Amino acid sequence: MNRTQLRHGLAILIQHNLLYYDVDSDTHMAYYEANTDNAYCLIRTGKILEMIDTSFGPPTKDVVQSLLLLGQTRISDLVAAYREKIASANQAVIDKESNVFDDAAATNGNSQPKKLNNLAVKSTAQLNSILCRLVEAELIDVVHDKSFQSPIDTYKAVEKEATDTFFPGGVKGGKAKIEFEEKIAEGLRKVRNESKLLKRKLEQNGPAAKRRKLFLNGGVANGAHDEEEDKDPALDPKQVIRINYEKCLVELRNRRLVQFASEMIGDMTSYVYGVLLKQLTKQLSRCRLDPAMDMGELEEGQGSGIVTTAEILDSLKTSVDLSLGLGKTSREALSSRAAEKLQELPPKKKLILEADVDGDARADESEDDGSDSDESGTDDDAKDYAPPAANGSKVKFADSTAKEQKMDRPTQLRQHLLLLAESSRHFVRHCGYNEWTVDFVPLMQVLREAELDSVIERTSGRQGLRLVRILRNKGKLDEKALPNVALMRKPEIQQKMLEMQTAGFVQVQEVPRDNKADVKKSFFLWFHDEEKSIGRLLDTSYKAMLRCMQVLEVVRQKERDVLMLTKRTDVKGREEEVMRKEYYERYRKFLDCERKLFAQTMRLDDMVALLRDY
């Protein structure tokens, strides 16, 4: 490899964000490091595009697709590329109009593979407005000179700066240490926020909210945007932009949660949930807070904001009938007191502060013991929260006298939200009257657990799942006690447990009864380590993904003569006509395999994303 080749290679890798580099200020040497996180994100390309397509519409998808293909791009370059494309498409349309029978036009306009007079993005103004939307949604951010520093280098630089400016004499004492950490966090946040430059500029330019809302209802006919377009400020053409994977992950996580809610409760409720999540995560730029940067936020536990019922109502589609998806009962069968119960603190906090807020809404948690003692607690609560509860029921009763069946829309919406709050999975938290929030950290843990459970059930059967969940619930359990709890035959249990031990879902601990450690007399305690199981599941997922790719490579090798053929320029694009039937058949089969394996890798990535990133 010569110098030019090397440079070219590095440039391309940097363009696609696959490398970090750092120039040492003393020696002026550049050090390169692979950016593995971004490399991994390449596998999510398809998913991100699909997500953009459904929530922003096809034109936006087209833009994002170009961005993903090009890597980071200067805005002016992107605009130029689109201008050319649009011009040639228009030209083709004109050609076609003038010469209707000329088929050649179809192949000429290869800028757009499908129908040529139907470009997704019709004008540069539309492109500009799309980019504005994406920037506002944080799905695109700006590349700046520090974007290519690896996180460790950035941290070191910030640390050095903080030491030089604030603590020239070194950090001494506990108080100074905390202060020092705060300074570092601040510095890191500053670096991170640099990439939000464009967004800030846009926000300064006036109320974007209204326009954004119109846009979010995307998927409407393309023409609808035309009136809006010219109002958007032109973006600085010199800025270099790229896809922000972190924010994409937040969107993907929302979709995952909606899917989970639909599985657990029902489609309509999950639709409401999707709207809620969208509102809630508008200001959320990443799934997991960085302990180094977001210390303050972590402690406050205010990672996610609050959404009010009215806000959700405003963004629901008017065509959606909220009365669906819920069972009908009479008012008397419902306890509005229990349903409207407020949970002001996230679950974890509650455990710590248990002494202060005793029995705070704990009744509906899945705690099996002490139902009587809880009762007194809930009664107290009811008194505390009496005003909102009474308020809510008053509204309802007024309704019920008028006409039982006809609930007004806010009430219907509230019913869905309350159902989500009541669920044992804690989808949302009713944190104030008509205020809703989501505790992502515990919720994702629940989701991970559910995923683990489904893997266990699939591999070890329902009885295997039963045993694991018993162990999760009861902690360590003696081998002899298991049959009684699980109502299963002893040999069956032993077989299942051994099977699951090899799969890594359960572990066994031998406790000798006395000093002699006689194996016959020892206790054998089974237990289930959730973290370990999830970790192992993640490893298995990685490995399975790798295997899929390797198998694909093997298949490619096997069919390489066919694939060589398809690479020829005269064959490309019209394989079916040119190739011999036998060869084409093999090619088709290979494509099937490839599609299957890619789809599978993407599905495996669903797992990895859930277990690692969300």
Place this chain on the structure above:
Amino acid sequence: MAGSQGDAAKLQILKDALYDEARQHGSESRLFTQRDLLGLNVIPNENATLLLRVVQGLCDDKLFVGTNNHAGLAWRWRSKEDAKKYTSLSDETMMVYSMIDEAGADGIWNRTIKFKLNMHDSVVKSAIKTLETKGYIMGMKNVEHPNKKMYIKANLRPSDRATGGPWFTDGELDTAFITELEMIVFEFIKTQSAYLGSQGGHRSVGPARMPTKGVIRGGAAPVSNVGDSSSRGVKRAATEISNDDQTPAPAPAPAPVTAPHQSSSSSTAVNKARLKVFLPLPAGYKTYPTVSEIAQQIDKWGITNNTTLSEADIQQLVDILTFDGLIEPIKVNGRKGYRVTRPTKQETSSLAKRQKDREAGIGLDLTLMGVETGSNGLTETPCGRCPVFELCEEGGPVSPSNCVYFTEWLGLDEGRSKPPNGIVPA
């Protein structure tokens, strides 16, 4: 002499009186201490010496059994029939019999007898044999120690601890019985904790489908996605047709309308029943079935005709269902009820119908309880179920390049089984 004879007669009277009085005051298992016996007001002047003689006499007649309890010596009475059995036995046999008798409903291991009485093996064996032939004792099985030879008095039923409770039949866990009962309990909870209605009202089929298609189902793989959404689409469309006679009906709807609904659904057309769907009940629903309600219902149905199931037994069953992830506990105002998980995915036809179908060989792959969990990327891939996953690496005995599971999964093995590819007409 006459005095002593009179004394003996007097003693006999006192014995009978004490025996009868003790029988009046408690069951065979009640322990009487010395104070209790004096309190019966049979022995004049609370004369302890006299009591001692009377009790001794009764013990000799095997009508009283002396035991040590925490407070010292105590006695319990024994029925006259039992006492007669004792008196007819030889010494060794009697000792063996008393051991078995004392063990009560739990039974006793023959080696324990031997060990405790310090008798020779053959003596114990012959004693047991005599007792068995006389029909005084019988062999029994203990669930906890299925290999131990245990004996119990013939007129007793083995205790729950020995038999393992209602879940055991002849010392074996009766899994068929348990599964059957589990299904009934699950069905009960399912119908009581979810609303049987039809999804997709006639007014809003279009928009209702939109979120499903776009937002909700998005995460799945494209291949399965297509099949899924299309089948859902069909479902909805059909719901629209069948819906007209149902939705206008519920006026002030009574609580769970499940029972009448179910019977009507089984009588109506099959496809109509299939279109129905269970819907979750609104938050704060107060009457999710509790364990005691389930127990009462089971009792009322009289399914378990020869065994009565206590609430604790039902609780055990419900716990199992919870651990299986089929139902979940839900507390409303301190009342702990149970509801079905994933209501909208549940089968709506009745359990009896599904069982009949299964006997007829239809739907054998469907579970009778609950829903199959959705598969995910890992469990679908051959790797997720691969028995030699740990060994698999490039260059090893098992590797991606020679993986038989993948070949099968990708449908490539047909080509291999038909070796000469050239045979296919060009």
